[in-house]
Amino acid sequence: LFNTLAAVRVKLNTMLLYSRSSRAMNISTSGILRLNRSATYARSINASVSRKSFCLAADSKILEKSSVQTPKHTIQVLDENGKDVTPRPVYQPDPAAVQSKHSKIFASDTSGGTMSDFYSTTYQTTTNASFAGAFTRSLFGSGSVSIGSQSIMESMSEEIEDPSSKRDNSISLSDVQVKREEVKELIQEEMLDDMVDLYLVESDTLCLLDMPAISVSVDSMEAESVKERNSRYTELCKNRTGNDKYMGRSMQTFNGASKTKEVQSEAITMADAATIANNWDMYDSFCSAGQGEVDLSTDTDKASIAEMIHQNHGPTRTMERTMSVISSSTIVSSSSSRMEMEPFVVPSESKPDPELILQSEEFQQHLFVMERIILENIYQPKLAAYRQLPTLEGMVLLEESSLDEEGPPTPALERLWSFSCELTTGRNVSSMAWNKRNPDLLAVGYGQFAFKDQKPGLVCCWSLKNPSWPERIFTCQSGVTALDFSASSASMLAVGMHDGTIATYNVQSREKTPVIDSSDCVHKHTSPVWQVRWINHERALSGEDKGEALISVSADGRISKWFLRKDLMKLKRTRNDRFKRQVGEKERKSEALISRQAPGLCFDFHPTDSNIYLAGTEEGHIHKCSCSYNEQFLETYQAHKGPLYRITWSPFCSDVFLSCSSDWTIQLWRQDLFTPVLGFMSTQRAVYDVMWSPKWATVFGAVNEGRMEIWDLGASILDPTIVNPASPGVKLTSLLFATETDCVLVGDSDGQVSVYQLKNFTAGEGTQVGTLEDIIGSTLASQL
Amino acid sequence: MAEVEETLKRIQSQKGVQGIIIVNAEGIPIKTTLDNSSTVQYAGLIHQSVMKARSTVRDIDPQNDLTFLRIRSKKNEIMIAPDKDYFLIVIQNPSD
Numbered sequence: 001l002f003n004t005l006a007a008v009r010v011k012l013n014t015m016l017l018y019s020r021s022s023r024a025m026n027i028s029t030s031g032i033l034r035l036n037r038s039a040t041y042a043r044s045i046n047a048s049v050s051r052k053s054f055c056l057a058a059d060s061k062i063l064e065k066s067s068v069q070t071p072k073h074t075i076q077v078l079d080e081n082g083k084d085v086t087p088r089p090v091y092q093p094d095p096a097a098v099q100s101k102h103s104k105i106f107a108s109d110t111s112g113g114t115m116s117d118f119y120s121t122t123y124q125t126t127t128n129a130s131f132a133g134a135f136t137r138s139l140f141g142s143g144s145v146s147i148g149s150q151s152i153m154e155s156m157s158e159e160i161e162d163p164s165s166k167r168d169n170s171i172s173l174s175d176v177q178v179k180r181e182e183v184k185e186l187i188q189e190e191m192l193d194d195m196v197d198l199y200l201v202e203s204d205t206l207c208l209l210d211m212p213a214i215s216v217s218v219d220s221m222e223a224e225s226v227k228e229r230n231s232r233y234t235e236l237c238k239n240r241t242g243n244d245k246y247m248g249r250s251m252q253t254f255n256g257a258s259k260t261k262e263v264q265s266e267a268i269t270m271a272d273a274a275t276i277a278n279n280w281d282m283y284d285s286f287c288s289a290g291q292g293e294v295d296l297s298t299d300t301d302k303a304s305i306a307e308m309i310h311q312n313h314g315p316t317r318t319m320e321r322t323m324s325v326i327s328s329s330t331i332v333s334s335s336s337s338r339m340e341m342e343p344f345v346v347p348s349e350s351k352p353d354p355e356l357i358l359q360s361e362e363f364q365q366h367l368f369v370m371e372r373i374i375l376e377n378i379y380q381p382k383l384a385a386y387r388q389l390p391t392l393e394g395m396v397l398l399e400e401s402s403l404d405e406e407g408p409p410t411p412a413l414e415r416l417w418s419f420s421c422e423l424t425t426g427r428n429v430s431s432m433a434w435n436k437r438n439p440d441l442l443a444v445g446y447g448q449f450a451f452k453d454q455k456p457g458l459v460c461c462w463s464l465k466n467p468s469w470p471e472r473i474f475t476c477q478s479g480v481t482a483l484d485f486s487a488s489s490a491s492m493l494a495v496g497m498h499d500g501t502i503a504t505y506n507v508q509s510r511e512k513t514p515v516i517d518s519s520d521c522v523h524k525h526t527s528p529v530w531q532v533r534w535i536n537h538e539r540a541l542s543g544e545d546k547g548e549a550l551i552s553v554s555a556d557g558r559i560s561k562w563f564l565r566k567d568l569m570k571l572k573r574t575r576n577d578r579f580k581r582q583v584g585e586k587e588r589k590s591e592a593l594i595s596r597q598a599p600g601l602c603f604d605f606h607p608t609d610s611n612i613y614l615a616g617t618e619e620g621h622i623h624k625c626s627c628s629y630n631e632q633f634l635e636t637y638q639a640h641k642g643p644l645y646r647i648t649w650s651p652f653c654s655d656v657f658l659s660c661s662s663d664w665t666i667q668l669w670r671q672d673l674f675t676p677v678l679g680f681m682s683t684q685r686a687v688y689d690v691m692w693s694p695k696w697a698t699v700f701g702a703v704n705e706g707r708m709e710i711w712d713l714g715a716s717i718l719d720p721t722i723v724n725p726a727s728p729g730v731k732l733t734s735l736l737f738a739t740e741t742d743c744v745l746v747g748d749s750d751g752q753v754s755v756y757q758l759k760n761f762t763a764g765e766g767t768q769v770g771t772l773e774d775i776i777g778s779t780l781a782s783q784l
Numbered sequence: 785m786a787e788v789e790e791t792l793k794r795i796q797s798q799k800g801v802q803g804i805i806i807v808n809a810e811g812i813p814i815k816t817t818l819d820n821s822s823t824v825q826y827a828g829l830i831h832q833s834v835m836k837a838r839s840t841v842r843d844i845d846p847q848n849d850l851t852f853l854r855i856r857s858k859k860n861e862i863m864i865a866p867d868k869d870y871f872l873i874v875i876q877n878p879s880d
Binding site: 377 | 799800808815865
C-alpha cells in the first residue's frame, strides 16, 4: 500500500506538476474516504488517522488525538468514545476504513498506507479546496476506480468542483461533509439511542459489495439538498463547456495483474440410506442405545447396531464416537469424518465362522430340541397314549388298533415303545428308577446278575421325550445292580454296583464321573450291592440323622447307612446291621442268634414309619428290623425256600407286604402274621421282581424269567389277570410301574426297557384298599 | 464337536428325516445333507420366511422373540430353529 501510495504520489507529481500533490491526494483521498463511508468495515488505526486528517481539515484540535485506537467496528467506536460523538470524528473513520478494503482504489491504497504518511499529509494540509477540487476532479475524472458508485463520485466531484468559489468548494465539500456527517450523525445518533443496551451483537457483517442507493426518496430529508446539488451540478455541467477553468486530463492507471485462482473441493459423496422402522427395530435400537457401549458379544450385534445407529441418527460426529466406542478390535474406528460407510463394511466381514457356529452352545441346544421334536413327530401317538392324551391324526399312519372290539374288552398290554439304543443292546437291565421330581426321567442300570459274565456297567438316564437316545450315559467299572434317585436333591442318583461300590451321580451335570464314590471308604461293601434306597428319616434320634440318608444292602450281609460328606462317602458304623444266619433253630423262634452273616438281597422301609424296615436274605428269611436296634431283628418271617429278590410294602395298606423269590412264588404277608396270607405261583420260574401298582391296592405286577404278569387280587387270586410273554431268548428282569399313568416298564436281559400300556384294565373305583383287606380277611378266615 | 456330529447323525437316521440344512445368518448354507440345488432353494426361501415370522412376533411385542418355527404341509414338515447366527432346518416326513 505504501508503495502504491508512493507511486500514486509520484504519478501525481509528474502528471499534475503540483507541489501539493500529496495534499491534494490526501484531500482527494479523504473525499473518497468519505464517499465510502457506507461500508461498515473499519480499521481504527486508519480511522483514527483519517479522523485526524479530517480534523485538520475542519478542526485542528483533533490532531492532538494521536492515540492509536484499537480496531473497532464503526458502531462500537461510537459507543466507546462518548466524547467523540461529534459528527466529524464519528464520520471520519468510515471512509478510511472502507477504503482500506478496496485494493483497487487509490484512496483505499492510500488509506492503507502508514500512519506516518497520513500524519505528514495531515500536517501539511492546508486544504486548498480549489486545488483539491481540481485534483480530485482530475483524479476522479481519470476514471479510475470503482468506488461505491460512480455517480456519487461524480456528484462528489461535482460538488467539490463547484466552480463558484473555493470557498464554495470547500463549503460544498464541508457541506457535503457536514451533511453526510449530519446524516450519518443522525443515523448514528438514532442508532446510538437504540443501542444503549448493546447486548445483541450479531456477528460481524462482512460487506463484500455495497451498492449504495443512488437515488434518494423525495420524502427524505436529504431530498432538498440532493435536489439542490443536482441542480447545481447541471448548472456546472452547462458552465463547463468552453470554460477555461476546466481542463480535461487523462491519467493512466496501473492495471493490476489479474490472477486466477482455482479452488477445488472434494466431491460430496451422497449415499442413500433407508430403513423400515419396525416396532422391534425401534425397540432394539432404543435398548442398545440406552445401554450404550456395553457388552456386545458378537460382531453381528455390532453390525446391526451400527446400521441402526446410522440409520436412525444420521451421519454425525457423535455416531462416529459411539461407533468407535462400541467397536472392538474388529471394527476399525473411522477416523476420517467422511467415511461413515466404513463401519458397515468392517462388521460384515467379521461374521461368525461356520465352525464356531457348529460348536456353539446354542447350536447344541437347538439340535437337542430338534431331535426331540423329530422324535415327537414319530412317536406322537405312543407318547400321547402314554400320557393318556388324544393322538393326532395324520402324522403317523395309525395301526388299526381298534380292529377287534368284540365282546367285553379283555385287559391287555399294549406295547408302546422301548428304550434302547446300540449302547444298551446285550446288556441286562438290572434296575430301573423314576426320578422323584421329573416323572419323565427314567434311570436304568445295566449289569449282569451272575458272577461269571461281569462287564462294565452302564447307567442311562432316559427321557420320555427321546426314546432313541439316552440323555445321560454313565459308564461304571462294574455292573450296576441297584439304582435310586434321591427325593430331596432330585438330581442325585445313587448307584450300587456288583463289586460293592456305591456311587452317586449328579444327572444334571454332563460329567461322566460320579460325584461321590464309596470305593475309598474303609467299611465299604465287599459284595454286590443289591439294593440302594434313599430314606428320609423324619423322626431322627440325633440331629445328624435327620434328612435323607442312603441305605444299601449287599451280599456281605450288611445293611449300611451312608452319609455323604464332601468327596467322601462315610459309613456310619453305628447303623450297621448284620444278618445273622440262623442255624439249627426252630422257625418260630423270633430271637435271632448271633451267627454267620447271610447275604442280604433286598430291603424295604415302611412307608410311614421310617424306622422299621424289612430285609430279605438269600436264605429266604425276611427280617423285620428297626434302625434303633442294630444287633437284633424284631421279627423274622420265614416262608421262602430260596433267595428273596424283592420285598415291598403295600403303598395303601401299611401292614401288608409282598415278597418274591426264586422259589417261583410270590407271597403276601401281613406284618403281624408269621405265615404268608396268600401265595401266588403261576409258573415254575424264579420271580425276579414284583411291585405294587401305585394306583390300586389289589394290583401288582411281577416279572419272572419268561413273562410279565399283572395280578389283580380283586379279580382272581389264583391267576394273573394279564400275562405278557417275553420275546424268545430274552429274560425279563425288572419291572416298574409308571406313577401317573397306566403304564408298566419292563426291562429285559437284552438291554431293552419296554413300555406297556394297560389297556382295558381297571381294578375298580378308588384304591381298593377295602377290597384288599377283605380279601386278606376272608383268606385268613378261610384258613382257620 | 463330536457330540454335535453324533447328534446330527442320529437326527439324520431318524425315521422320515429327509434332510438337514444349517444356514448362517446371511442365508448361506454351511452344512447340508441335501443336494446343492435343493439346499440353496430351501435356504433362500426359508430365510425370508423366518425373517418375516420373526418380524411378526417382535412387532407384536418387541421383547418377545422367535424360538422355533414349524411349517407342516401335506407332504412333510419343515422345522426351523432360528438363532441370530444361524438357522437349523430339518425336513421330515414322518409317515415314511
